[in-house]
Amino acid sequence: MTAIRWDDHEAWLARVLGPLDGGQSPAPLLLCFTDGVADTVIDSRHEQRHDEVDPLTELVVLAVELGADAAVLALPMRIADLESPARQTVARTWMLTSAVRRDVGVQLRVRQLPVGGVGAASDLDVEMSPVASLLDDAARHRLDEDVLHVLYTACRWGHTFGVPEDDDRLLERAAAGSLDADASRGADAARHRLRRHTLELAARHRPLGGWDQLFDRPGVHASTPAGWVPACPL
């Protein structure tokens, strides 16, 4: 596998995700970047009927807790007319929500890949992404868990994660963590904390809500001037 670079990740995603779009039911994909090169890929589990928390909230929390410099979340979307929500899907596409870490929170940008490979990718308002306010919130209220524990939690939640063959920076960071006799107990405690955190975030943002939910989320601090902070601490 060739390295996926931050500079051209959009072209890479368009190439990889393009053919998957269509009749199948594609799952969200998360890419984490450190020093401009992707070091983790998480393929989301599918949504299930009796989920305690939806997979999107889980992915966002994993993205933030892994502590990468930047992350891109690719979501399969259906395009429908907002004015007449009862109408059928017009088209399918992928929406990319990219977050670059800063001192306080993250800098967000939302892009839409060209539908059916025709045309060029275009920017969207950040609130159009179901995970924008969620990413902003999770980044500002990070739990700061051990990388090893986060990876363990990701597997227990049923996500599939991969690292590049010739690049084990993530595994090195994980191995540097605490591994002692109480390791498994610590990991389960971390998983419990992460679960509680995702439950709370899911209740606040409801990323799988319908189109009307789009207008009923807290404000998204997507382009905060450097050093500035949101006024509301909650």
Added chain:
Amino acid sequence: MSGLPRWDDPIESACAEAAVAVGRGLQVRPTLYGFEDGQPTLRVQPGLGVLHAKRADMHALLIGLVPVLGIRQILLFSTARSTDPDVPDPVLQDALATYGITVEVAERDGDGVTVDAHLLDHHVEGGEVGWSDPSRLDDCIWSATLRHALRIDSPLAENDRLGSFGMAYALSRQGMVVEVAPGWRDRYGFTRVPPRLERLVRPTDRRRARDLRRRHSRTQRPTSAAPGARRGDGR
């Protein structure tokens, strides 16, 4: 974002910030900057939900904090579309419309309020955003709103009983984006947590509100602020 707006050069700095949205093909959102002695301290912007679903409340939400914080200088820029009323056909009028931004600078001056409004058109060529020369306007979209907000006896000042924290929380839940410059969060009182905070917030925010209040009261307690202070003069 390239940099912060400057009070001495409002048009240039508004164009620099608006160019990011224009270059991405997005609408320039109304953006309000509050200044204290020429330094930007507050930034308020409506979210997408306010722009579409709660458009009727947008003016009130945008300026709600101004009298509460006692801000006296405001820079506001927002998207503008200008048409030529001499063109008879409305369809042709729409087709010939030009797009740009309005930049409005308002300041409380003694008992009155002065508002300076300018209109600039933008054009995108090869990914670069260019601006026309600014043309001065007598009255503009936001002028009346800004005068209302900056009046000494502004009726909006009664929002004050909510306090800065309550206003910031309410605005955030409405989908507004409110940000403050470093150091001004405390000075504007956004960290002054009201008593019984849990009862004032939505159920989904209750646990976080409780944690925040506990953290707050722990730092406020005199024993933890100055360890040993209650033991007397150290004998």
